[in-house]
Each structure stands twice: as structure tokens, then as C-alpha cells.
Amino acid sequence: MKKATIQLETLTCPSCAMKIEKAVKSLDGVDKDSVNVTFMSSKVKLEFDDDKLSVDTIEKTIKSLGYEVKKIQIKD
Amino acid sequence: MLRFILSKKNHITLISGILIAFSYFSEFVLKNETLFKWPMIIASVIGVIPIALQAFSALKVKVVSIDVLVTIAVIGAFIIGEFTESAIVTFLFLFGAFLEQRTLNKTRSAIKELTQMAPENALKQMESGEFIEVEIDEVDVGDVLLVKTGAKVPVDGTVLTGEGYINEASITGESFPVSKAKGSLVYAGTILENGTLQITADRVGEDTTFGKIIELVEEAQDSKSEAERFIDKFSKYYTPAVLVLALIVWIISKNLELAITILVLGCPGALVIGVPVSNVAGIGNGARHGVLLKGSEVVQVFSRVDTIVFDKTGTLTIGKPKVVDSKLYADDSDTALNYLVSVESESDHLLAKAVIEYVNNPEYYPVGNTDVIKGKGIVADVDGHRVAVGNLALMEYEKVNLNKEMRDDISRFEQNGDSLVLTSIDGELNVLMGIRDKLRPDVKKHLQKLKALRVKNLVVLSGDNQATVDKVAEELGLTQAYGNMLPQDKSEFIKKLQKNGHKVAFVGDGVNDSPSLALADIGIAMGSGTDVAIETSDVVLMNSDFSRLPHALGLAKATARNMLQNIIIAVGVVLFLLANVFFSEWMNMSIGMLVHEASIFVVILNGMRLLGYKLR
Numbered sequence: 001m002k003k004a005t006i007q008l009e010t011l012t013c014p015s016c017a018m019k020i021e022k023a024v025k026s027l028d029g030v031d032k033d034s035v036n037v038t039f040m041s042s043k044v045k046l047e048f049d050d051d052k053l054s055v056d057t058i059e060k061t062i063k064s065l066g067y068e069v070k071k072i073q074i075k076d
Numbered sequence: 077m078l079r080f081i082l083s084k085k086n087h088i089t090l091i092s093g094i095l096i097a098f099s100y101f102s103e104f105v106l107k108n109e110t111l112f113k114w115p116m117i118i119a120s121v122i123g124v125i126p127i128a129l130q131a132f133s134a135l136k137v138k139v140v141s142i143d144v145l146v147t148i149a150v151i152g153a154f155i156i157g158e159f160t161e162s163a164i165v166t167f168l169f170l171f172g173a174f175l176e177q178r179t180l181n182k183t184r185s186a187i188k189e190l191t192q193m194a195p196e197n198a199l200k201q202m203e204s205g206e207f208i209e210v211e212i213d214e215v216d217v218g219d220v221l222l223v224k225t226g227a228k229v230p231v232d233g234t235v236l237t238g239e240g241y242i243n244e245a246s247i248t249g250e251s252f253p254v255s256k257a258k259g260s261l262v263y264a265g266t267i268l269e270n271g272t273l274q275i276t277a278d279r280v281g282e283d284t285t286f287g288k289i290i291e292l293v294e295e296a297q298d299s300k301s302e303a304e305r306f307i308d309k310f311s312k313y314y315t316p317a318v319l320v321l322a323l324i325v326w327i328i329s330k331n332l333e334l335a336i337t338i339l340v341l342g343c344p345g346a347l348v349i350g351v352p353v354s355n356v357a358g359i360g361n362g363a364r365h366g367v368l369l370k371g372s373e374v375v376q377v378f379s380r381v382d383t384i385v386f387d388k389t390g391t392l393t394i395g396k397p398k399v400v401d402s403k404l405y406a407d408d409s410d411t412a413l414n415y416l417v418s419v420e421s422e423s424d425h426l427l428a429k430a431v432i433e434y435v436n437n438p439e440y441y442p443v444g445n446t447d448v449i450k451g452k453g454i455v456a457d458v459d460g461h462r463v464a465v466g467n468l469a470l471m472e473y474e475k476v477n478l479n480k481e482m483r484d485d486i487s488r489f490e491q492n493g494d495s496l497v498l499t500s501i502d503g504e505l506n507v508l509m510g511i512r513d514k515l516r517p518d519v520k521k522h523l524q525k526l527k528a529l530r531v532k533n534l535v536v537l538s539g540d541n542q543a544t545v546d547k548v549a550e551e552l553g554l555t556q557a558y559g560n561m562l563p564q565d566k567s568e569f570i571k572k573l574q575k576n577g578h579k580v581a582f583v584g585d586g587v588n589d590s591p592s593l594a595l596a597d598i599g600i601a602m603g604s605g606t607d608v609a610i611e612t613s614d615v616v617l618m619n620s621d622f623s624r625l626p627h628a629l630g631l632a633k634a635t636a637r638n639m640l641q642n643i644i645i646a647v648g649v650v651l652f653l654l655a656n657v658f659f660s661e662w663m664n665m666s667i668g669m670l671v672h673e674a675s676i677f678v679v680i681l682n683g684m685r686l687l688g689y690k691l692r
Contacts, residue, residue, distance in 0.1 A: 010177070010180075010184070012176060013141075013142070013176075013348075013349070015134065015139065015142060015143075018139055018141075018312075019133065019134050019137055019139050022137040022139055023136075038297075038298035039298060040184060040294075040297040040298050040355075041294040041297065063079065064133075065137075066082045066129070066130065066133055
């Protein structure tokens with residue numbers, strides 16, 4: 001399991017956070033309980049299995065919803 | 077494609093605004109129906125595109141967002157030929173979002189200022205011995221770094237060589253230069269005002285004090301209270317419910333216009349944004365004033381506190397006690413003092429430090445069979461004698477006889493507000509010392525402010541003798557004072573208060589009172605910025621600054637009030653709109669959207685007031 005902290009563009013509506021949360025949770029390899037999208041600091045924090053899922057896929061999923069990804073930090 | 081259109085949202089808003097203005101100009105000045113109608117149609121179409129795209133992406137992940145309601149409403153209006161309505165609704169929705177973003181950014185600025193203080197570069201010593209500028213991520217623990225005048229300290233570290241003055245405002249909120257020399261600790265995010273330092277990195281990145289503070293503040297701002305979680309759940313079902321309501325109204329009344337009006341009016345915008353905005357502004361204000369409030373729930377509970385319990389040493393006093401009075405009863409007082417210092421050097425108690433500091437050039441003896449008697453003192457063998465060092469209870473325990481002179485001295489010391497350290501050698505009292513700790517500056521004034529904020533009980537608990545504690549309480553105007561308290565007595569006392577229905581805050585330095593900090597409804601740590609207490613408490617006063625306490629309480633109360641106002645505004649507006657749609661003639665989609673967007677704007681502005689909050 002790896003821990004990712006993703007800095008997004010500034011989110012403007014709380015429902016954006018909800019959308020991103022649902023989309024990220026639906027990915028295979030993501031620990032659903034660990035997903036936390038924070039509205040005010042506009043960050044996504046999650047744990048995922050890097051054998052099943054690449055960071056690129058997570059990034060693409062968020063981008064396909066129309067949100068910009070600014071920075072990704074990965075920790076073991 | 078999606079992102080391209082969304083990135084042009086502001087342009088679309090502008091164009092649609094111009095089109096609407098032009099179309100009204102055509103109607104009233106040019107009196108031309110065609111030139112009125114077509115700009116409205118174009119404005120509707122280009123305006124609804126970004127909204128519809130967002131609605132679609134939300135539906136894909138099974139979220140019924142506000143965009144969905146608005147998109148359906150606009151398309152509905154378009155179908156029944158209400159082009160003016162559809163154009164104005166899309167424009168107002170887009171323009172509202174634009175204003176929302178602008179004002180939200182202002183609200184978030186408090187935190188942004190904080191994160192922007194995070195260091196980005198460092199001058200790192202390479203193998204050649206040269207210092208080269210690298211990105212902060214490339215610095216590891218143990219690296220040697222150079223900090224020049226005017227630069228930010230990049231990591232938490234220890235000064236290796238050099239001298240200088242550092243402004244530690246980013247950690248302590250206190251903006252005056254602190255002198256640093258070899259061996260001093262320096263903190264990431266602080267600024268070297270003059271001098272040059274070489275430091276070794278002890279902690280880097282998120283592990284630094286500054287990194288932890290940022291993380292705590294960020295988490296606090298996004299944390300949710302019970303009420304907020306309820307609103308979240310509520311709005312999850314609320315939006316689809318509005319959709320269903322509109323559908324039912326349409327089926328029953330066959331009035332499409334009424335149905336789509338309900339869609340627009342039902343948007344829960346102000347409700348979902350109102351509470352987080354108050355939260356972020358309140359916590360942001362605290363972060364700038366040396367107060368860390370850990371989350372929205374903390375704010376709520378703290379605002380209802382009616383009893384504040386203080387630890388004495390290190391909280392009301394500065395925590396650096398000194399021997400102010402002493403009496404020697406032994407024939408050979410030098411030896412007695414040497415025995416005393418030898419025993420005290422085994423202890424790390426604050427009073428022991430004061431005693432060691434007081435005795436000049438002591439001679440140390442080997443100490444054996446050391447026995448710490450909890451809440452009383454230490455007993456040990458020194459040079460073939462049994463030496464007991466501690467309070468009056470220890471003397472009783474050791475069955476030491478006190479003559480009248482001694483008893484008089486003891487009560488005089490207590491009257492003066494001293495803590496007592498008594499030393500007996502082989503059952504005879506040899507030394508009596510009175511130790512006093514200075515009160516923090518202006519404590520009395522700050523306690524008065526707390527009373528003005530309607531805190532009913534101000535209580536001090538201490539391990540010191542009752543007379544000393546009474547003296548402090550009298551001097552400061554506290555309502556209750558209890559001495560001779562062991563740490564477990566303190567937590568028992570807090571439990572009792574809670575049982576009697578009080579909301580209790582406990583203020584301590586976190587050294588030996590962590591059970592009380594955890595047990596109280598609100599644990600307030602006097603943190604020097606590095607303590608573990610930062611992590612276990614609910615509220616942290618940076619740099620152990622007592623003057624922040626009234627500000628913290630006032631701010632919590634103001635924030636809780638602000639949240640309530642925002643909830644009332646949001647719910648009130650929705651109820652008002654829905655009532656009017658059924659019972660009045662003048663309500664329509666455009667007016668509904670205008671009022672709705674205005675209410676969002678009002679709750680954000682209301683929340684922003686907290687950024688400037690100051691205790692009067």
C-alpha cells in the first residue's frame with residue numbers, strides 16, 4: 001500500500017469534492033476507507049495498492065472530471 | 077475538451093452578460109423584437125454548456141449536483157420558449173460561481189499565507205564542501221546547511237557554527253528576534269534577520285514543527301462537526317428530493333414553468349457552503365494569532381465552556397521557580413546543604429533544579445538506595461546517613477519532630493506563598509527552603525477577560541501546599557483554589573465537575589497533566605511549539621503565550637455564532653423562496669436564482685468577518 005497526497009486546483013463547490021471522492025473510490029486498488037477529499041485545502045488523500053493501480057490512472061480519473069492536478073506526493 | 081470549456085468559464089460568463097445587456101438595449105431602445113430574442117437564445121446556449129458538462133460528469137459518478145438541477149431547469153425553460161429566463165438563470169449561476177470563487181479565495185488566504193511561508197530551497201553542503209542551492213525535497217536529516225541573512229531556515233535543526241538573530245513569528249506568532257548561537261535549536265519557516273548560520277538538519281519536510289502546524293491547521297479547517305455531517309448527509313438526499321418534488325408538481329399541475337422554478341429555488345447552495353466558510357475563517361484567524369483550534373467540533377464545544385481549570389506551575393506561573401528564603405537548623409550547615417544537593421541531583425523535579433541552582437559550589441556525595449515517595453519527596457542514603465528531601469507530608473512520614481521555631485518558620489513561609497522543601501538528616505530537620513515561581517506577566521488582566529466572556533468558574537489546581545495556592549488565587553482573582561493535588565486527583569476533580577454538568581476546559585503545559593488534558597472537554601496546551609502536547613490537546617497556545625487564551629475563547633464563540641447565523645440565513649432563504657413560489661404572484665426563476673446566489677454571497681461575506689476578529 002502506498003499513500004498519496006494530491007494537490008488539486010482550488011475547489012469551489014463542496015459538491016466537487018463529493019464527485020472526486022466517489023470517482024476515486026470507484027477505482028480498483030484504492031482503499032475506500034482511506035479516501036479523504038478536503039474541500040478547503042483542496043487535497044485528495046488516499047491509500048492505494050500500486051500493484052493494481054498506477055498513480056497516472058488516479059490522475060487521469062480526476063482530470064477527466066474536469067479538475068486540474070497540481071502536485072502529487074507518494075509515500076510508502 | 078471538458079477542461080478547455082471549463083477553463084473558459086469566466087469568458088463565457090462575460091459574453092453571456094454582454095449578450096443579455098445588448099438584448100435589453102434592443103428591446104427598450106431599439107424596440108426590435110428579433111434583436112431582443114436572439115441574443116438571449118445565444119446567451120442561454122453558451123451559458124448552459126459548462127453547467128451541463130459539470131452536471132454530466134457528476135451524474136457519471138452518481139452524484140446529483142446543483143448543476144444537474146440548473147441544467148434541467150434551463151433546458152425546460154428553453155423548451156417552453158422562456159429564453160429570457162433561461163439566459164438570466166445561466167448567467168446568474170455562472171456569475172455567482174465566479175464571485176463565490178473570488179471570495180472563497182480571500183477566506184482561504186489565511187492558510188495560504190501560512191503555507192507560503194514554507195521554505196522551498198536550501199543551501200546544502202556538498203561533498204566538496206561547497207554550498208549549493210537545492211530544492212527542499214533534496215535535503216535529508218543530517219545534512220549541513222547554510223542560512224544567510226534574510227533567508228528562511230529550511231529545516232528544524234541545530235546551529236553548528238555562527239551567530240544570528242531569528243524571527244520566529246511563523247512558529248510562535250511572536251514577532252521579535254531571538255538570539256541563536258552554536259547548539260541553539262532553529263525551526264523551519266523562521267527567518268534569519270541578521271548573521272550567518274551553519275546548521276545540521278534534525279527534522280525535514282512534514283516532520284518539522286512548521287510542517288506539523290500546517291498539517292494540523294489544514295486538517296482542522298476541513299474537519300467536520302456533528303451538525304456539518306448532518307448537513308452533508310441531508311444535502312446528499314436533498315438535491316434528488318428537489319428533483320422528485322419538481323417532477324411531482326409537474327405531473328399534478330401540468331405546469332412546466334412552476335416545476336422548473338422549483339428546481340432553481342431548491343438549490344441548497346448557501347447551506348453547504350455557509351458552515352465550512354465560518355470554520356475556515358475562524359481557524360485561519362486563530363492560526364495567524366498563535367492559536368491552534370483543532371477543528372470545527374472543538375470550536376463548538378469550546379464556545380460552550382463555563383469552567384476553566386488551570387494547572388499552576390508553568391501555566392499561571394512561568395515555570396522557573398527560585399529559592400527565595402531559607403532557614404538552617406543544623407550545626408554543620410555546609411554538610412547538610414551538600415547532602416541536600418547530592419540527593420536533589422538525582423531528581424529532575426522543577427523544585428530540585430531550583431535548589432541546586434541556589435547552593436553555591438556544592439560538594440557531591442555518592443547517593444544510594446534512592447526511594448521516590450510519590451507526592452512527598454525523595455529518601456536516600458548519603459555518607460551513611462538517612463536523608464529525606466520533600467514536603468511536610470514527607471516529614472510526617474519520616475516522623476520528624478518539629479519544634480515551635482520550626483513550625484513558626486513553616487507557617488510564615490506558607491503565608492508568603494512559598495512552596496516548601498524540607499530536608500531531614502537521620503530524622504532531624506536540618507534545612508527549610510521557601511521556593512517561589514513568578515506569575516506570568518498580565519495573567520490577572522487576561523483572567524478578567526475570560527470572566528467577561530462569561531466563564532463562571534476559574535479554578536487552579538496544584539501539587540503545592542494549600543496556603544501557596546490560596547495566595548495565588550487571591551492575587552489573581554480566581555474563584556476556586558485547591559492545593560496538595562496529585563495528577564490523578566486533578567483528573568478526578570475534572571470528572572466531578574463534568575458530572576455536575578459543567579463544560580470544562582483544562583489548561584496545562586502537558587508535562588505531567590496529560591491525563592487531565594485528555595479528560596477535559598477541551599484540553600488546552602501551553603505549547604512551546606515542539607511539545608507532544610500539540611498532538612494530544614484540542615487547542616494549542618503557541619509559545620506558551622497566556623495572552624492568547626482570551627482571544628482563543630472569544631474567537632471560538634464568535635465562530636460558533638457565525639456558523640449558526642449562516643445556517644439560519646441559508647435555511648430561511650430556501651423556505652422563503654419555496655413559500656413564495658406557491659403563495660405569491662411575483663416569484664419566477666430569475667428572481668429565485670438572484671436571491672439564491674445573493675444568499676450564497678451573504679454567507680461567505682458573513683464568514684469572512686471572522687478573519688478580522690479581535691477581542692475587545
